[in-house]
Amino acid sequence: xxxxxxxxxxxxxxxxxxxxxxxxxxxxxxxxxxxxxxxxxxxxxxxxxxxxxxxxxxxxxxxxxxxxxxxxxxxxxxxxxxxxxxxxxxxxxxxxxxxxxxxxxxxxxxxxxxxxxxxxxxxxxxxxxxxxxxxxxxxxxxxxxxxxxxxxxxxxxxxxxxxxxxxxxxxxxxxxxxxxxxxxxxxxxxxxxxxxxxxxxxxxxxxxxxxxxxxxxxxxxxxxxxxxxxxxxxxxxxxxxxxxxxxxxxxxxxxxxxxxxxxxxxxxxxxxxxxxxxxxxxxxxxxxxxxxxxxxxxxxxxxxxxxxxxxxxxxxxxxxxxxxxxxxxxxxxxxxxxxxxxxxxxxxxxxxxxxxxxxxxxxxxxxxxxxxxxxxxxxxxxxxx
Amino acid sequence: xxxxxxxxxxxxxxxxxxxxxxxxxxxxxxxxxxxxxxxxxxxxxxxxxxxxxxxxxxxxxxxxxxxxxxxxxxxxxxxxxxxxxxxxxxxxxxxxxxxxxxxxxxxxxxxxxxxxxxxxxxxxxxxxxxxxxxxxxxxxxxxxxxxxxxxxxxxxxxxxxxxxxxxxxxxxxxxxxxxxxxxxxxxxxxxxxxxxxxxxxxxxxxxxxxxxxxxxxxxxxxxxxxxxxxxxxxxxxxxxxxxxxxxxxxxxxxxxxxxxxxxxxxxxxxxxxxxxxxxxxxxxxxxxxxxxxxxxxxxxxxxxxxxxxxxxxxxxxxxxxxxxxxxxxxxxxxxxxxxxxxxxxxxxxxxxxxxxxxxxxxxxxxxxxxxxxxxxxxxxxxxxxxxxxxxxxxxxxxxxxxxxxxxxxxxxxxxxxxxxxxxxxxxxxxxxxxxxxxxxxxxxxxxx
Numbered sequence: 001x002x003x004x005x006x007x008x009x010x011x012x013x014x015x016x017x018x019x020x021x022x023x024x025x026x027x028x029x030x031x032x033x034x035x036x037x038x039x040x041x042x043x044x045x046x047x048x049x050x051x052x053x054x055x056x057x058x059x060x061x062x063x064x065x066x067x068x069x070x071x072x073x074x075x076x077x078x079x080x081x082x083x084x085x086x087x088x089x090x091x092x093x094x095x096x097x098x099x100x101x102x103x104x105x106x107x108x109x110x111x112x113x114x115x116x117x118x119x120x121x122x123x124x125x126x127x128x129x130x131x132x133x134x135x136x137x138x139x140x141x142x143x144x145x146x147x148x149x150x151x152x153x154x155x156x157x158x159x160x161x162x163x164x165x166x167x168x169x170x171x172x173x174x175x176x177x178x179x180x181x182x183x184x185x186x187x188x189x190x191x192x193x194x195x196x197x198x199x200x201x202x203x204x205x206x207x208x209x210x211x212x213x214x215x216x217x218x219x220x221x222x223x224x225x226x227x228x229x230x231x232x233x234x235x236x237x238x239x240x241x242x243x244x245x246x247x248x249x250x251x252x253x254x255x256x257x258x259x260x261x262x263x264x265x266x267x268x269x270x271x272x273x274x275x276x277x278x279x280x281x282x283x284x285x286x287x288x289x290x291x292x293x294x295x296x297x298x299x300x301x302x303x304x305x306x307x308x309x310x311x312x313x314x315x316x317x318x319x320x321x322x323x324x325x326x327x328x329x330x331x332x333x334x335x336x337x338x339x340x341x342x343x344x345x346x347x348x349x350x351x352x353x354x355x356x357x358x359x360x361x362x363x364x365x366x367x368x369x370x371x372x373x374x375x376x377x378x379x380x381x382x383x384x385x
Numbered sequence: 386x387x388x389x390x391x392x393x394x395x396x397x398x399x400x401x402x403x404x405x406x407x408x409x410x411x412x413x414x415x416x417x418x419x420x421x422x423x424x425x426x427x428x429x430x431x432x433x434x435x436x437x438x439x440x441x442x443x444x445x446x447x448x449x450x451x452x453x454x455x456x457x458x459x460x461x462x463x464x465x466x467x468x469x470x471x472x473x474x475x476x477x478x479x480x481x482x483x484x485x486x487x488x489x490x491x492x493x494x495x496x497x498x499x500x501x502x503x504x505x506x507x508x509x510x511x512x513x514x515x516x517x518x519x520x521x522x523x524x525x526x527x528x529x530x531x532x533x534x535x536x537x538x539x540x541x542x543x544x545x546x547x548x549x550x551x552x553x554x555x556x557x558x559x560x561x562x563x564x565x566x567x568x569x570x571x572x573x574x575x576x577x578x579x580x581x582x583x584x585x586x587x588x589x590x591x592x593x594x595x596x597x598x599x600x601x602x603x604x605x606x607x608x609x610x611x612x613x614x615x616x617x618x619x620x621x622x623x624x625x626x627x628x629x630x631x632x633x634x635x636x637x638x639x640x641x642x643x644x645x646x647x648x649x650x651x652x653x654x655x656x657x658x659x660x661x662x663x664x665x666x667x668x669x670x671x672x673x674x675x676x677x678x679x680x681x682x683x684x685x686x687x688x689x690x691x692x693x694x695x696x697x698x699x700x701x702x703x704x705x706x707x708x709x710x711x712x713x714x715x716x717x718x719x720x721x722x723x724x725x726x727x728x729x730x731x732x733x734x735x736x737x738x739x740x741x742x743x744x745x746x747x748x749x750x751x752x753x754x755x756x757x758x759x760x761x762x763x764x765x766x767x768x769x770x771x772x773x774x775x776x777x778x779x780x781x782x783x784x785x786x787x788x789x790x791x792x793x794x795x796x797x798x799x800x801x802x803x804x805x806x807x808x809x810x811x812x813x814x815x816x817x818x819x820x821x822x823x824x825x826x827x828x829x830x831x832x833x
Contacts, residue, residue, distance in 0.1 A: 037511035135598055135627055144599030144628050145529045146503045148536065151827060168540055177540070178515075247504075251511075253533060257502045294512055300496045329443040329498055 010197060017193055017280070021186050025179065033291055036178045037250075041290045043185035044246045047192045049270040049282035051239020054196060055232050056268070057277035058205060060212035061111070064119045064264050065126025068106070069099045069237040071133060071259030073244025075141060078254045081149045085158035086169045088176055088184065088249040092242060099241020100234050102129075107233035111226060114215065126264050133256040146255035169249045181250040188246060189283075192239060197279060199235070208232050240267075269335075273342055275349030284350050292335050299327035425756050426542045427518040435490040435755065437462065437742065438497065438513035438522030440534070441548065445501035446629040447526035447654040449689045450734040454524065454548050455496060456727055457735035461742035464722070465492045472722040473743060476715040476771035481750035488749055499524060501628075503533035510534050514543050520755045521546060521745050523738060525568075526654070527628075528552030528601035535564030542833040544757050546741040549734040551653075551685050552601035553608060556785035557824025559600075562831060563757065565764055565779065567744065567786045568737045571605035572819055574684045574704040575612035577790040577812035581702065586647065586680055588617040593645035595636055595660060597652050598625040605651045609684050613649075621645040626652070626660075633660040637667050646674040648681045657683060658693035665697040686793055689732045691805035698795030698805065705791050707736040707773050708806050716773040730803050740772045744779070758831040775814070783821040784828070787814045 020027075024042065028034040033042075052066050073095035080094040110121040133141040141147055149155075149167045169176040176184055199205045210218055211225050218225050248254055257263070266289065274285025304320045304327065311319060326334045346352045429435040439458040441451035463469045467484035474482060486492050495517045497509030506524075513519045522538075525531055525548025532555055538545035539561040547555060547566040551574070556566050592613050596602040602625070610620050621643050626636050637660070640648055648669060652660050664670075664681055672679040683690075686703030709720045709730035719739065723731040731739070748763040749755055765781030774788035793806040 032516065035512065035515035037508060037515050041508065135625065138598075146533060148533075167536075251507060251537075253503060253507065255503045257504060294508065297498050298495060298509070298512060302494070328496070 005201065010201065013279070014190075014194060014197060018190050021190060022183070024186070025182070031291075032295055036182050038290065038294050039179075039182040040185050040246075040250045041294070042287045043182060043189045044243050044250070045267075045270065045286040045290055046283035047185075047189045047246070048240055048243035049267055049274070049286040050189070050192050050196050051236045051243065052267045053271050053276060053278075053282040054199060054239065055236035056271055057282070058200070058208035058212060059229050059232050061114065061229060061233070062119045062268070063110075063122040063233070063236070064261070064268065065106070065122035065124070065129075066236070066240050066267050067259050067261070067263035068126040068129040069103060069240035070244035070247070070263065071129060071254070071256065072102050073099045073241030074248045074254035074258055075133070075147060075244075076241070077245035077248035078147045078149060078252060079140075081155070081167075081169065081248070081252055082153040083156065085155045086149070086167065086252070087157065088169050088171055088245075091169070091245050091249060092188075095241045095245035095248075096238055099244070100238045103234040103237025103241075104230075107230050107237070111229050111233060123261060123264065126259060127261060130256055130259040130261070133259055141254070141256060143256065146253050149252045167252055169252055176249050177251075185246050185250065188242060192242070193279070193283075200279060204228070204231070269339060271349075273339060273349055275351030278349070278351040281349050281351040288338075288350070289335065292331055292338075296327050296331040296334060297329070299324075425758070427514065427520050429490060429518070429520055429755055433490060434493045435487055436493045436495060436517055436519045437745075438495050438510065438517065438519035438524075439738075440497040440499050440506060440509050440513065440522055440524035442501040442526050442530075443498040446656055447501050449693070450526040450549060450654060450687070450732065451499075451524075453689060453732045453735040454526065454738040457723070457731060457739040458494065458496075458523070458742060460723060460726055461739045462492050462494050463726075465743070465746050469726070470722045471718075473715050473719050473739070473772055476718050477743060477747070478769060478771045480747065482743070482747050487746045488753070488755070492746070495519065497524075499527070499530050501527050501530060503530050506530045506534055507537050510537055510545075511541075514541050519543065520749075520757075523548055523741055523745070525549040525738065526734065527599075528555055528604075529599045531555055531564075531566075532559045532600060535559065535561045538563035539829050539833060542757060544745065544760060546745050548738045548741065550601070551605065553604035553824055554600050554826075556783045556826075557604070558826040560783050560785075560824075560826045560828055562761060562784075562828040563833075565741070565744075565784045567741050567779075569704075569706050569788070569790055569817070570785065571601070571608040571684070573790050573817040574605065575608035576817040576819075577704050577792050577810075578609070578682070578684060578702065579612040579616060580812075581792045581810055582613065582682070583616050585702065587677075590616075590618040590647050590677070590680075591621050591645045591675065592618050592647045592649055593621045593640050593643055594623040594649045594651060595633070595640075596623060596625050597628050597656055599628055601653070602651045605684055606649075609649055609651070609682075613647075618647070626656075629656065631659060633663050634667070636660070637664050637669070640664075640669065641667065641672075644674070646677050646679055648679070650681065650683050651685075652683070653685055653687075654690065655693070657690050661694045661697050661701070686806065687733050688730075688803065688805055689734070691795060692802070699797050701795045702809070703793055705793050705806065706733045708733065708791055708793065708808060709736075710804065710806070710808065711773060711791075713771075713773060713775070715771040719773060736773060743772070744769070761831060777814075780821065782828075783824075783826070785821075787818050789814050790817050 024039055025034050056062055076095040076098040077091035080091040084090045106125045110118055134143055174180050207228050215225055270285035270289050271282045275281025301324055304323050308316050308319050441454045442448055443451050464472045464474050466486055495513055499506035510522055513522050521544045523546040528550040531547045531550035535545050545564045549568055551570055553570050553572050594606050596606040606623055624636055650660050669679050681701050683701055683703040686705045691698045720730050748760045752759040752763040764779055767779045770776045777786050777788040779786050790812045791808050792810040794809050796805050796807045799805055
């Protein structure tokens with residue numbers, strides 16, 4: 001972790017982050033997560049959590065309705081596919097416009113209150129959006145069945161040769177599925193990370209942190225905080241909208257369940273699990289939760305038997321039946337336990353865990369450095385960071 | 386200077402490392418997609434086993450069905466691999482399978498939870514295709530989810546064998562070349578129910594629909610309303626209810642004052658259990674409206690739901706794809722081996738999933754390859770028997786099976802906790818067959 005914040009350390013962080021994200025297909029393969037769909041989910045939900053963190057991590061305003069923007073982004077993107085064609089660029093622009101418009105409206109009203117009242121207001125708006133999408137606005141959203149692109153849709157800018165092809169989003173001929181879809185999401189995640197980093201370091205970000213630490217004091221000094229919080233809310237909502245449109249880009253389908261309160265809760269979990277207010281934390285949290293959802297939920301008794309086959313028979317049966325409580329449909333249970341452990345022992349999330357570990361390593365070599373006075377090996381300097 | 390240079394060295398090292406790993410990554414990525422180009426996806430030729438994916442709802446309103454489907458899939462895999470008593474492999478005609486897996490490869494399987502949500506189902510299916518390398522996946526219980534997965538099948542070029550899905554759209558306007566349905570549909574339910582309703586309830590009735598608000602509910606409501614209006618019934622109202630609503634009292638109370646004398650519940654799974662139970666609790670069945678006994682109809686029935694609804698299902702009419710009490714050889718063999726394995730009889734959901742798995746495996750065997758384009762051709766217009774529904778046709782023009790439909794009634798004097806449905810009539814396939822043109826839709830290409 002970077003302790004001193006300088007333009008150079010920020011640049012290094014960005015470069016490392018970029019490298020890590022782009023090489024995910026390689027280093028995630030050994031743990032069974034290196035397949036395109038999950039990688040896309042990592043990138044998309046990483047972006048979603050990154051945006052959520054700009055609001056929650058910086059200003060402390062806990063929005064319980066961020067999934068609404070995710071859903072709006074998805075619907076906007078699918079409508080762009082239906083009307084304009086399968087290119088992801090207009091879909092992204094569409095969803096940015098719509099999600100930010102909704103964010104202005106919802107933020108303008110919700111930000112009149114703070115704390116729990118703000119959370120409840122955002123939750124109420126998200127549930128309203130969900131119910132509208134689910135049953136009231138079915139001509140626009142196609143309700144429970146979900147909105148899909150059909151062969152009969154106008155798709156104005158698709159040439160006739162594409163019109164009969166598969167209904168997959170494509171960026172000037174590159175199909176947005178599989179690894180190319182992942183790299184598209186990854187590039188946006190990296191851009192999002194860069195924006196987030198700039199906001200963290202900017203005077204605007206400082207102002208948001210000040211709102212978090214003591215909003216009353218800010219008001220007493222004669223400063224109107226609402227424009228700042230509203231701006232943060234809109235940026236954050238737009239991030240969610242872009243994430244939602246990426247969901248539609250990689251898989252041209254939008255369903256109301258994306259707006260459900262469980263989805264809003266999920267992003268809160270991701271952010272807290274990873275470490276609210278840190279740059280990298282939310283992305284780690286998002287990755288962890290998506291990993292659990294996709295990998296742990298797929299374990300069944302057969303796979304467990306294969307894992308524990310080294311045990312003697314009578315023990316194997318017992319261990320498997322115990323372990324099967326925590327995998328398959330029980331993956332929520334595992335996630336819940338993990339969440340409890342982290343919140344109790346590491347209130348700052350995974351990032352706090354990292355910081356503690358790096359601190360452990362940092363102290364020793366620096367003491368050595370002081371004692372010997374000069375020239376410690378580059379290897380120990382490496383470990384120090 | 387030395388203090389600055391040292392971290393600089395480390396940084397350039399890290400940068401170089403990151404850059405070189407990126408360069409290293411590129412060929413693997415490119416070669417991977419290049420490999421996929423030359424052949425069909427997840428070709429198991431070089432592997433000793435072949436993997437099937439079973440994607441069922443393990444949570445949500447259809448979880449009971451999902452659990453039973455999974456049992457059936459596991460049983461089917463056992464039988465394909467030559468374990469157990471073989472089940473329907475001994476009654477299926479024609480049969481190319483010989484109990485040593487499929488094309489000599491042992492069958493493996495992976496499972497997933499659809500959560501009865503299109504998003505989750507597609508994510509789970511993609512995991513099976515991209516990570517576990519399945520050649521076919523199957524599962525069901527919600528038509529919305531089935532349709533979403535079917536279009537994924539077409540995009541990915543991997544066959545999807547629909548489990549329980551009853552919407553007309555699955556093999557109607559949303560049909561796909563890579564999707565197949567053995568289960569019957571709402572249109573057939575209507576066609577089979579019509580004559581029985583006419584006989585039991587007459588021609589002068591007023592019907593009130595409560596409908597699950599998604600593709601299946603919509604098409605069933607439409608099909609049943611068409612049938613009943615054809616009989617001369619009047620449709621008083623059609624009310625849409627959200628899937629998984631739990632409490633239906635707010636929807637049932639208005640029925641009492643609507644002047645309707647028949648309530649049609651287009652609900653399934655836990656929704657049907659709840660709405661039926663509440664309708665009975667509201668005393669609907671004891672009412673006399675327009676001088677007639679108030680009746681409730683559940684067009685799509687299943688034994689699992691009947692079990693959940695308990696006493697309330699007595700005397701209520703509906704249709705079902707299959708029931709364990711059938712006495713043909715195929716049904717008896719399946720019920721016997723399912724019962725031996727799990728200690729209770731299978732549901733219709735289990736039956737259709739079991740049959741779908743065997744049919745796919747048999748088609749691979751007949752095609753002599755796992756190449757989906759060939760397997761699809763082997764399944765299209767395939768005629769078979771001995772799978773519990775009499776002679777059946779897998780129609781090539783819409784990938785829908787045509788077979789007899791059972792009209793059932795909640796058993797008034799059940800002899801056991803499983804003996805809940807009484808078969809009133811077996812409507813022959815010819816009576817429920819329709820022209821595929823009426824629903825439109827496009828299957829799409831063989832090769833994707």
